[in-house]
Amino acid sequence: FFFFFFFQAEDGIRDRSPSRGLGDVYKRQALAAAGEAAHRDVLANILHHQIQFFKYRDCHSLSTHAIANYARNFMADQLRRNMFQCNILVGGYDKEKGSSLYYLDYLATLQKLDKAAYGYGGYPLLTVMDANWKKDMSLEEGKELARKCIAEVQKRFIISTPNIIVKCIDANGVNILEL
Numbered sequence: 001f002f003f004f005f006f007f008q009a010e011d012g013i014r015d016r017s018p019s020r021g022l023g024d025v026y027k028r029q030a031l032a033a034a035g036e037a038a039h040r041d042v043l044a045n046i047l048h049h050q051i052q053f054f055k056y057r058d059c060h061s062l063s064t065h066a067i068a069n070y071a072r073n074f075m076a077d078q079l080r081r082n083m084f085q086c087n088i089l090v091g092g093y094d095k096e097k098g099s100s101l102y103y104l105d106y107l108a109t110l111q112k113l114d115k116a117a118y119g120y121g122g123y124p125l126l127t128v129m130d131a132n133w134k135k136d137m138s139l140e141e142g143k144e145l146a147r148k149c150i151a152e153v154q155k156r157f158i159i160s161t162p163n164i165i166v167k168c169i170d171a172n173g174v175n176i177l178e179l
Contacts, residue, residue, distance in 0.1 A: 025051050026061045027173045029092030031071070034119045035085045035106065043084045047071055064092030068102035068110055075108035087118045091169050099169070117149075124152050142168070147179055 025031050025048060033044040051070065055061050062070065068090040078084055088104040103116045115133050117125035132145050146166050166177045 025067060025090075026055070026092070028094070028169060028171070029061075029064050029067055029090070030167060030169055030174050031067070032089040032091075033086050035087060039084045039086050043086050043088075047074065047088075050074070063094050063097070064090060064100045064102070065094075065097070067092070068104065068112075071104055072108050072110040075104060075106070079108060089116055089118070093169050093171055095171070121153050121157065124156050125149050128152050139168070143177065143179055146177070150179070 031044065031047060033040045033047075035043075047070075051062060051067055054070075071088055071090060075084065075088075083106070085106050087106055090102045090104065091100070093099050101113050101116060103111045103113050103118070114135070115126075115129045117123075117129065128149050129145070132148060134141075137145070150164055166179060168175050168177050
């Protein structure tokens with residue numbers, strides 16, 4: 001399973017919308033985008049609707065790998081036209097391959113990773129994850145890691161982050177966790 005942490009604080013303005021920049025693509029896949037607000041919202045919206053279109057057109061859902069590669073191809077096409085200043089995480093659970101997580105930067109470079117964080121708060125989070133993450137963690141161990149990450153962000157940043165959304169993606173689908 002994977003956890004998605006979504007911290008949002010832009011210039012001290014809090015958005016009350018819980019899904020902005022973090023959307024469930026299918027039952028077992030999610031996409032998180034971070035970057036300039038206008039670029040993030042447009043890119044996430046375009047990708048979400050295109051991926052949903054493929055489901056209806058082809059009568060089956062795309063795998064997490066296919067979603068990540070579609071996003072990479074879309075971003076690569078847009079590099080010379082209308083470049084999006086966004087980074088994207090695509091995570092999901094496929095019955096055949098299990099859990100997978102992909103990181104896509106604004107230059108359309110795609111990497112498959114075990115753990116990832118981006119944005120200004122990503123630097124201290126990667127330190128916490130490097131020290132505490134291990135393969136095949138239980139749900140309780142994952143929740144404890146989430147609590148440590150949240151505590152680290154709250155300790156290091158002046159901006160208050162009261163509305164933290166933590167989503168877990170596993171064989172049961174995308175679920176919001178209460179810590």
